[in-house]
Amino acid sequence: MIANIKPKEATSIINSLIGGVVPKIGVQHITVGRSDEINAMVAALEDVKNGHSMVKFWIGDFGSGKSFILHLLNTVALKQKFVVANADFTPDNRLYANDGKGQALYAAIMDNIAIQTKPEGGALPTLMEKWMEQVLMKTAQDNNIPVTEIRAPQYLSLIQTGIMATIAELTDVGGFDFGTVVMKYYEGYINDDELLRRNALKWLKGEYATKIEARQDLGVREIINDLNYYDMLKNFCKLFVSMGYSGFVINLDEAINLYKISTGAMREKNYEKILSIYNDCFQGKVSNFYINFAGTKEFLENQRRGLFSYQALKSRLEANRFESSEIRDFAQPVIRLLPIDNNEIFVLLKKLKEIFDINYKTDIDFDDYDITQFMEEIYNKPGAAEFLTPREVIRDFLNILNILRQNPAFDKRKLFGEIVISDERPSDELMAGIEEL
Numbered sequence: 292m293i294a295n296i297k298p299k300e301a302t303s304i305i306n307s308l309i310g311g312v313v314p315k316i317g318v319q320h321i322t323v324g325r326s327d328e329i330n331a332m333v334a335a336l337e338d339v340k341n342g343h344s345m346v347k348f349w350i351g352d353f354g355s356g357k358s359f360i361l362h363l364l365n366t367v368a369l370k371q372k373f374v375v376a377n378a379d380f381t382p383d384n385r386l387y388a389n390d391g392k393g394q395a396l397y398a399a400i401m402d403n404i405a406i407q408t409k410p411e412g413g414a415l416p417t418l419m420e421k422w423m424e425q426v427l428m429k430t431a432q433d434n435n436i437p438v439t440e441i442r443a444p445q446y447l448s449l450i451q452t453g454i455m456a457t458i459a460e461l462t463d464v465g466g467f468d469f470g471t472v473v474m475k476y477y478e479g480y481i482n483d484d485e486l487l488r489r490n491a492l493k494w495l496k497g498e499y500a501t502k503i504e505a506r507q508d509l510g511v512r513e514i515i516n517d518l519n520y521y522d523m524l525k526n527f528c529k530l531f532v533s534m535g536y537s538g539f540v541i542n543l544d545e546a547i548n549l550y551k552i553s554t555g556a557m558r559e560k561n562y563e564k565i566l567s568i569y570n571d572c573f574q575g576k577v578s579n580f581y582i583n584f585a586g587t588k589e590f591l592e593n594q595r596r597g598l599f600s601y602q603a604l605k606s607r608l609e610a611n612r613f614e615s616s617e618i619r620d621f622a623q624p625v626i627r628l629l630p631i632d633n634n635e636i637f638v639l640l641k642k643l644k645e646i647f648d649i650n651y652k653t654d655i656d657f658d659d660y661d662i663t664q665f666m667e668e669i670y671n672k673p674g675a676a677e678f679l680t681p682r683e684v685i686r687d688f689l690n691i692l693n694i695l696r697q698n699p700a701f702d703k704r705k706l707f708g709e710i711v712i713s714d715e716r717p718s719d720e721l722m723a724g725i726e727e728l
Contacts, residue, residue: 351628538579546586
C-alpha cells in the first residue's frame with residue numbers, strides 16, 4: 292500500500308508518465324531499485340550542506356532513468372532545505388555562448404527555482420521577500436526600531452544601507468548592480484509598486500536583452516549576460532545560504548545537446564566551462580553549491596565530440612579502474628546508471644496500478660498475474676531486447692489500464708497481443724551510434 296500520497300501527486304505521476312516524461316512531484320512514490328544511487332545523493336547533499344561543493348555526471352542510455360534520478364534528487368534536496376533549480380540544455384541553452392544562449396540557460400534556471408513550500412518552481416519572488424523580511428528584522432533590531440515601524444518611509448535609507456552592506460558581504464562579482472536592483476525590488480515591495488518589483492525581478496532572472504532598457508527601468512549599468520551569469524549563480528548561492536538554506540542545487544538535463552554543437556571550437560568552449568565549474572567546486576572556490584549533469588554515454592565518452600574529447604575533463608572523469616558492474620563506486624564524479632531489472636519493473640508496475648486506481652478512484656481488475664502476463668508479452672516481442680526501455684513499458688502499461696478503465700468488459704489479453712516494439716530513440720542517439728561505427 293502506498294502511504295501518504297496526495298491526490299495532486301497521483302495525478303502528476305499518471306499524467307506525466309502517460310506523456311512519456313518524469314513527473315515534477317511525487318517521484319519518491321515510484322522509486323525502485325535505486326537504493327545505492329539514493330544513498331550517494333544523501334551523502335553528497337550532506338557534504339554540500341557542510342560547506343563543500345561538487346559536480347556529478349549521471350550517465351545512462353536513452354530511457355535508463357537519468358531524468359528520473361534528477362527529479363528524485365530534487366525531492367531529497369528539498370526535504371533537506373536546499374534551494375533547487377532545473378533546466379534542460381537545448382539548441383538555444385548552453386553553458387558558453389556569445390549570442391545570448393548562456394543567458395537563456397541562466398534565465399531557465401532562475402525561472403525554475405524551487406523550495407520545499409514551492410516544489411514546482413517559480414520560488415524566486417518568495418525567496419526575495421523572505422530575505423527582505425530578514426533584512427528588515429535585523430535592521431530594526433540593530434537600530435532599536437520597533438518592528439511595527441521599520442517599514443516607515445523615514446527608514447528607507449537605513450534599509451538600503453543594510454541591503455548594500457549585506458550584498459557587499461555576499462558578492463564577489465557584480466555586487467553593486469545586484470545590490471541596486473535588490474534595493475529597487477525592496478522599494479517596489481514596500482510601496483506596492485508592482486511594476487518596479489516586476490522589473491527588478493526581470494533583471495534578477497536575466498531577462499533584460501539590452502543595457503539601455505535596464506538603465507531606463509532600474510538605473511543600472513549592467514545586465515546579466517553570457518559572460519557573468521555564472522558569477523550571479525554563485526552570488527545567489529551565498530544569498531540562499533545566508534537566509535538559512537542548506538545550499539543551491541542545480542540540475543542540468545539533456546547534456547547531449549552540448550555534444551551536438553556543430554562547431555568544434557564552440558563545443559570546446561562549453562566543455563571548458565564545465566571544467567571551470569568542476570574546478571571551482573572541487574578546489575573549494577565556492578561553497579554549498581551542487582551541480583548535476585545528465586547525459587548519455589556518448590556525451591561522456593565519445594573521443595571526437597564528447598567530454599572525453601577534452602583531455603583535461605577526460606583525466607578527471609575516467610572511471611575508477613577497480614569498478615565493475617558488481618562492485619560500484621558512487622563517490623566518483625561520474626555515476627553510470629544501470630538498467631533496472633525485471634523484478635524491479637514488476638514492483639514499479641504494481642505501484643503504478645495502485646496510484647492509477649487512487650487517481651481515478653477506481654479498482655481495475657488487473658492483479659499480479661496480469662502484470663506478469665503483460666511483462667512476458669512485452670519483453671518477448673521482436674525488438675524488445677534492442678529497443679525496449681522502462682519508459683515504453685510504463686507508458687504501454689498505463690495506456691492499457693486507461694483502456695480497461697473506460698471499457699471494463701474489454702479483453703485485456705487482446706490488448707497485450709497488440710503491443711508493438713519500435714525504436715523510439717531520439718535522432719541524436721542514432722547519430723551517436725552511427726558515429727561510433
